Amino acid sequence: MAEKHGNLSINSDNLFPIIKKWLYSDHDIFYRELISNGCDAITKLKKLDMMGEYELPADYKPQIQVIVNPDEKTLKFIDNGLGMTSDEVEEYINQIAFSGATDFIEKYKDKANDDQIIGHFGLGFYSAFMVADQVTIDTLSYKKDATPVHWACDGGTEFDMTDGTKEGVGTEITLYLNEDCLEFANEYRAREVIEKYCSFMPTPIFLSKANAETEYETIDAADKLDTDTVVEEIHEEAKTEEKENENGEKEVVEVSPAKEQLKIVKRPVPLNDTNPLWAKNPKDCTDEEYKEFYLPPKQPTLVTIPPMNFVAVQGKGDPNEPDGEYKAAMELLYGIAFTIKMSYKGSHMIDGYFEYVVPPLEGLWHQAGVDGVDYAHKETFEWTSMIRLPEFVTKAEFDWAVQEATAKKRKDFSKVEFFHYDEGLCVQCLHLGPYDNEPETLRQMDAFAEVQGYEVDFAARRHHEIYLSDPRRTVPEKCKTVLRHPIRKK
Numbered sequence: 301m302a303e304k305h306g307n308l309s310i311n312s313d314n315l316f317p318i319i320k321k322w323l324y325s326d327h328d329i330f331y332r333e334l335i336s337n338g339c340d341a342i343t344k345l346k347k348l349d350m351m352g353e354y355e356l357p358a359d360y361k362p363q364i365q366v367i368v369n370p371d372e373k374t375l376k377f378i379d380n381g382l383g384m385t386s387d388e389v390e391e392y393i394n395q396i397a398f399s400g401a402t403d404f405i406e407k408y409k410d411k412a413n414d415d416q417i418i419g420h421f422g423l424g425f426y427s428a429f430m431v432a433d434q435v436t437i438d439t440l441s442y443k444k445d446a447t448p449v450h451w452a453c454d455g456g457t458e459f460d461m462t463d464g465t466k467e468g469v470g471t472e473i474t475l476y477l478n479e480d481c482l483e484f485a486n487e488y489r490a491r492e493v494i495e496k497y498c499s500f501m502p503t504p505i506f507l508s509k510a511n512a513e514t515e516y517e518t519i520d521a522a523d524k525l526d527t528d529t530v531v532e533e534i535h536e537e538a539k540t541e542e543k544e545n546e547n548g549e550k551e552v553v554e555v556s557p558a559k560e561q562l563k564i565v566k567r568p569v570p571l572n573d574t575n576p577l578w579a580k581n582p583k584d585c586t587d588e589e590y591k592e593f594y595l596p597p598k599q600p601t602l603v604t605i606p607p608m609n610f611v612a613v614q615g616k617g618d619p620n621e622p623d624g625e626y627k628a629a630m631e632l633l634y635g636i637a638f639t640i641k642m643s644y645k646g647s648h649m650i651d652g653y654f655e656y657v658v659p660p661l662e663g664l665w666h667q668a669g670v671d672g673v674d675y676a677h678k679e680t681f682e683w684t685s686m687i688r689l690p691e692f693v694t695k696a697e698f699d700w701a702v703q704e705a706t707a708k709k710r711k712d713f714s715k716v717e718f719f720h721y722d723e724g725l726c727v728q729c730l731h732l733g734p735y736d737n738e739p740e741t742l743r744q745m746d747a748f749a750e751v752q753g754y755e756v757d758f759a760a761r762r763h764h765e766i767y768l769s770d771p772r773r774t775v776p777e778k779c780k781t782v783l784r785h786p787i788r789k790k
Contacts, residue, residue: 303462327431327481329753331366331490332497333424334377334473336789338364339503341381341471345442348382354442362503363570366494369510370485373477375432379503380470383441386449386461393425393437393451394459424789428473429455431481438464439471494571497752502604504570514565521560525567532563596730596782600748603784605723609693610662611636612686612719618678629685632716633661637687639705640697648700652692659688664721664762671756673763675736684762686719723761727754728784734776738783745785754787761786 342362348354360380367376384392428435437451450464466472483489487509498505516531524530539556596603613632615625637658643650664684665673674680689698698718706713727749731741742763746756766782 303460328484328493329497330427330430330475331484331493332753333427335364335366335494335498335501335505337424338377338379338381338471339501341379341383342503343381345380345382345469348442354382364501364503364505366490366505366507367510368485368487368490368507370482370487371511373482373485374510375475375477375485375490377473377475378470380468383446383469383471384437384439384449385441385443385446388441389437389439389449389451389461394461425473428475431477431484432475433478434476436474436476437471438466438474440464440466440469442469491571499572501572502606505572506568506570508568516563517566518561518563521562524562524564528562528567529565530562531565534561534563535559536561596728598730598732600727600729600745602725602749602752602754602787603728604725605784607720607722609689609691610686610719610721611640611689611698612684612717613715614682614684614717616682618681619683620678626683626685629715630661631711632713633685633687634658635705635709635711635713636698636701636716639701639708640689640693643701643704648704650692650697654690654692656690661767662686662688663765663767665765666758666762671758673738673742675739684719686721689718723764723784723786725754725788726764726784726786727752728782731781731783732777733779735771735779735781738781741783742785745783749785749787753790755790757786757788 342364345354346356346362349356363380365376365378367378369375432455434452434454436453438448439451440446440448448464448466449461450466451459451461453459477485484493487507491507494505494507518534519528521533536559538554538558540552541555542550543553545551611633613629615629617624617626619626621627640650641656641658644653644655663686666682667674667677667680668682670680693701695718702713702716705711727745729741729745731738749755764784764786766784768780768782769778771779
């Protein structure tokens, strides 16, 4: 690639001052934007691998690295995602994703403190210029024979782009912080912000300080991993004590056996939890973890839900109708759920089966022409009622359960389906009280999402409820319901 110097396609010299001074009222939000972009790049690369369009290295471990350097006043954001070619840098970086800069300025001139403008117009990357005098990008695309690219901009509307030197696939973004924002190169401040905005993200995020002294830890030799760097082998002799036996004689007894230990370079620990409760076998989960999932806070939080399989029944109409479709769906759902749960007592052995508690009832709700839920017109509900299936339940095992339930209960189970749902990023909250009072909780959830830079997304996903209380046995005022709305970046 020939060296290139050019102007960013932004149609206004006033844009960068807007970005740098007040586009985002919370200046720390750039952490979320840059880390989120890295996670997206990793997700896309993994999908290419699944589709056979790229082969990940055998030792590939997706990760985001954030490196603070207070001495050089820099921040680095490094991902091992799909990277960019020079053409892609030209498209995604050099041409900002909106056309009317003048309209933009006019629209937001009086909103210097309005969090709702976060993420508008695809300006996530440019949030870096809120805190940096200069930003560089070093990137290498996953594409065969791709050439690494180096891009640099000093906060004006001009950039330089040349062939780079990056060797591994992915992207490295370096921020040269301005004097007013040096706090963001502090390790503890960085940790605070990352935990604030990124704890829900699906890719491990590691934080380190450049040129920091190496830290060590001691482990049992049997716990060594292939990735560990061993500094010292430690043999600890058995500990003995002189004790009096039952005959009144003194003898030396071993109170602690000999140990073989290793001093290793301290293993990096991600700041976020990428192994959420719902991805675990129940036996590997603590009571506290279950409580955290099934009893989320009464205040809205962000969560990323991985793909799950359910037994589901779809229908229409008011769920409160005494003899309606919804009531009939309950019988079908629990018929299949308990057939699978009790399968271990019969002759059919399911590979990987473990005893478990049937999860609570869940529901996806939709009304044509309505974003969310209109509780005043329940007769227009289109719903998917469902119960989560353990991970050992394949489509084949599900089909067996349908046949088994049909034969034993002499009931038509043809309406049940093996339902795969990829929910992704959501805002969720615990609602206490009657179902008809949910709108206020939902308004709080949606407002919280907007402040965080997101908006509800009902294009392919639905309003989601998880019923922790049985309304037949619980007074409405004490009903507990997990409410979930799908969201996306603005």
